[in-house]
Amino acid sequence: MADTHAAQAAASGTTTTGTPTSAMSGSDTHFGAGYAVSAGSTAHGAHARAHQFDTPQQQYAASNLGMWIFLATEVMTFGGFFLAYIVYRALYPETFALASPHQSATWGTINTFALILSSLTMALAVHAAQTGNRRRLTMFLGFTIALACVFLVVKSIEYTTHIEENLWIGSQNFHMERPAGEIVDPEAARVDLDSTVQQGRAKIFFFLYWTMTGLHGFHVLIGIVLLSALLINNLRKVYSENYYTPVEMTGLYWHFVDLVWIFLFPLLYLLGGAHWHI
Amino acid sequence: MGVGASSVAFRVDSLFWWMTMLSVLISAGIAIALVTFAIKYRRRSPDEVPVQIEGALRLELTWTFIPLILSIITFVWAAILFVQMSRPEDDALEIFVQGRQWMWKAQHPTGQWENNELHVPVNQPVKLSMTSIDVIHNFAVPAFRVRQDVLPGRYTTLPFTATRPGVYNIFCSEFCGAFHSGMVGRVTVMEPREYQAWLSGATQMESPAATGQRLAQNLGCTTCHRDDNRRRAPSWVGLYGTQETLDTGETVTVDDEYIRESILYPQRKIVAGYARPSIMPTYQGQLDETQLAQIIAYIRSLGGMNQQQPGGDSSVPSTDATPGLEPNSGAPGGGAQDEP
Amino acid sequence: MATVSTPIGEPIRRPERRVRLTYLNNGYGLRSWLFTLDHKRIAWLYLITITVAFMVGSIEATLIRLELLTPAGDLVQAENYSKLFTMHGITMIFLFLVPSIPAVLGNFFIPMMVGARDVAFPRLNLLSWYVYMLGALFLLAVMLLGGTDTGWTFYTPLSTTNYTQNVVPAAMGILIVGFSSILTGLNFLVTIHKMRAPGLTWFKMQLFLWSLYATSLIQVLATPVLAITLLLVAVERTLRVGIFDPALGGDPILFQHMFWFYSHPAVYIMILPGMGVISELISAFTRRNVFGYRFVAASSVAIAIYGFLVWGHHLFVAGQSVYSAMVFSVLSFFVAIPSAIKVFNWTATLYKASVWLQTPMLYAIGFIGLFVVGGLTGLFLAALATDVALSDTYFVVAHFHYVMVGGMLLAYLGGLHYWWPKMTGRMYPEFLGKLAAITVFLGFNLTFFPQFVAGALGMNRRYYSYDSSYQIYNVLSTAGSTILGVGFILPLFYLTWSLKFGKLAPDNPWGSAGLEWQSPTPPPPENFEEQPVVLHGPHHYTRKEVTVG
Amino acid sequence: MAHITDPIQRDHEEHHVIPPRNYVIVFGLLVVLTILTVLAANFQFGGLLNEVVALGIATMKASLVILFFMHVRYSTPLLRLVVAAGFIFFGIMVLFTMADFVSRDWRSTPPRQIVAPVEQAPPPVTEPTLGPQPTQAVGQDEVRPRGTVNPGR
Known part of the structure; x- marks a missing residue:
């Protein structure tokens, strides 16, 4: 080079x-x-280089920048939801405080660990790719995919519970019960949760919950597809220490998915008190 | 900007003309420069290469700062005026305004209400407290240079002081559905004495049908009940005395009693082909029996099969007097247009 | 200093025109176009589709103008009128104005101006066209279903009641078109950052690149918010949740904040590329680098970033707080400054220049005139007190048509004429070109200037029937739109005609110094026969350089 | 003659190989912060402090992920700018929108008095009952005020 x-x-x-x-x-x-x-342009570099680029470095720099710009758009995408969350949390703090006990901190914490761990295995996968260790790359990609699946399974258990509790926003019978146990927030304790107004506000919380975790879960799903593609390509010996840009780019994407969850977890599960139940 | 009839109109107009003057000067300057340069320095030979001028810092700074200063002056002027316009006087006469598709309803402190009409005394600060029951509307009186969105679920205020007696247009200025342009009304600025007289309900003598026609227009009935719009509501022309099939399969004759019932309890008998729940609002409590009879007289005067004498005084006793009892079977609070 | 060997501006035939490989003869047949990765061919795909979109939008506009000929609503029904202006707005904004210059002229010329063989991600580029087509199909389906009737702004709660129709497919269509716009912007940003030819530093870039760079920034950062906003509306409507519905605790003003967070910067998506084209035209037809090049370049980026801070001026009478209104108002005034800088610099470029009044230059001069009017009237709406009197009237309609049609469309037509020889290898008929340019300019002013007056007198927008005192302005406006229509149909015909019968174009008919003109006409598949190296600043015309002032 | 600089050369990016040990340390920190945020959830700090603590910890975790897992610590200024841009523009959106919400009751003061139509009994209440409301019934549905924002409770 x-x-x-x-x-x-x-x-x-x-x-x-x-x-x-x-x-x-x-x-x-x-x-x-x-x-x-x-x-x-002179032909240099032994590996795949698209015709519009002069050097592999240029190609890598372009991919990297492109990926980061894409992630910036993702920040703005989730940003729309976060804005709605902030506004309504500011408008209806009591209702939101009463809604989060319906989230299971148990599942939430398990999922947080699953994602953080998967971020670690992803980082190690990229390292394996950088050092050209195919076997370790396969292993770490496998771990990452497994953890992603764990996340989705836990999420679907939570979704099922919510649907059973009439907390699915599309349901005609949507109703948020007063959470069991002591309510720490004195303001929240005074709220008449059965009034239509409060149910409307509770529905806003769960609207945000379903759409935000839904969009995030969709990203996890896409991540699993991408990671599986990497895994298959790696088994076909596509990547080497000279060419592993896709691994790195998917890694960035996967860390971003983790990043979103890092914010979703406290906002949707913890504010209003952590409640340990399954 | 048309006739100005409020205390702020002149000040808004002054600002408007100041900006217009600046705009004309700037555009004219640029236009003259462009045309002059384009002609004077037109290319005379195909291989001509002009002197290369890369730029001039002093000039750049000049035409950055002069617009900046003009902008700040204009902003401050407009902002001060805006704060004055949007802060109601303490002794303002408060009138409650409600917007709905597609009519205005105003209620005076003494309890009088009026539809698509607003009577205010001259030189008296007025504060409209406005809300909407369905979508966003905007209460605009061009002659007063005021305009404010009317939001559902919240109050917005619109202060003004009318300074010139007369009749001015009220427009809805935020798109609110197909008959947005029909959501117009009139504001009548009166001498305080006349306003008091109006409040105490002085009306002139006219035929019941004529009064009914005026009422129907003021109440916004004719926004939907018009000839060219059979899809939303039946036209009244030739309606009286006809047989209509209801969506329950029954038939009904359009007579005094049916019309009265439809005005007071629009959800009870809906003619087949129209949405259930009906988009027609109830007028229960807004019309007394005399006024009902006047509207029926007007509908009858528009022709039909069964020409009867007006049953103006034959008050039909209502069995169910609970206000607003017609259930809206839509989802909770989903608005008047919800399908069940 | 310069010795002139050949006259410029006359077709120069190469001594022998043996068949050279160009992007046009590099493969024939539909497949070679629909699956092409060549940015120049993708530009053509866009050109054809947005022309269709423009025609659809124009038909809708024509019906609106005919309806408004008389005060009573009598041509179409009120519901259909709402659908007409809604579909006119959606079609023109999302299917025409947003993609027009970036996706057609930008796609074709950004790689050429940076001296690259293609954009950074050619597959993504093709994908973005298909995504655009998918979104356009959704919107076409909406039209076939009878259209939607919320206004292009989709204000809640109107758009979430059962009263309105086809909102969900329309929102989905716009969301999908938005993704196309994001992909295009991403591609351009990376291309400009990473694909520049050796020697092409930032301040040697042509102004078109600067303005498209700024545009892409907005596309990438603002469009996702629109996508989410429309998604929320669609979910709210389908599931009956009240995120924007006050009856269920939501706040319709939040919708307006989120909507305008995209849609105000989107106005700059529509006008910035136009400004870039005008800078190129003025350079080429005065044979001069644009006066105060660095200021003009920086002002593009300044407008793009600043454009994110002013969205609240759409909410002055919407129930926003007075405090917010003041902040947004003062920021809106400041955004006028970089625009003013551009106008002054363009005008100054003509001073002592060599002005060649060909068709593109006529469009450029027309653009400056209309943009000045559009920009200055924008200040009436940025100023709080006058906005209260003028908001939602025809004054607003006239203002944004001056910016978008007078600005963007004139720039687009000017750019299309300027680069037509490079794109097709043929010249357009000059006389007809000038005729069309003058027709468009006159027709445009006749159409929209009366609307300023009507608006100042209080005529509201989106009115299906109106007070008869405003009729005279509407008659004038409809008459103007007829002339405007003729002005648009003319280029459609003669440009199509010139594809086959136009004079063969020389490599550089305007004698322009732009990098894109240094390649043969039409360009080879990889744009340049050899890798260009940039030694001088943009628009370098060789003659003595002086600095005044 | 102009000096030729190559933009690609200037923006040249390198792959950074970070030893796995660093990743494990970062992971350890993330675990600790997660436990902290969970523990903090059941304390009532009062005011907005709960939100501040939760989001503060989340921001720290996010920074760790961005800087180390995503290699931003080792990347070019351009990339850092892109990373920052997403968050800055999100910040602008939240800041300006919230500025409106928190300062709103400046103008929309509730009406001092509303005289109900003839037979409308209930005066406007601050906590509106929203029920399956007869939207047709004039009078009952007129008054539906909502509390203004009160972010600090």
């Missing part, structure tokens, strides 16, 4: 600067001086 673009450019630049116009393609006019041409 020694010959960089700049070296090329500098070389050709010095040779053509004397008569920049003469080197112009077309050369119909003298306008447009200021551009010189250098020899076309």
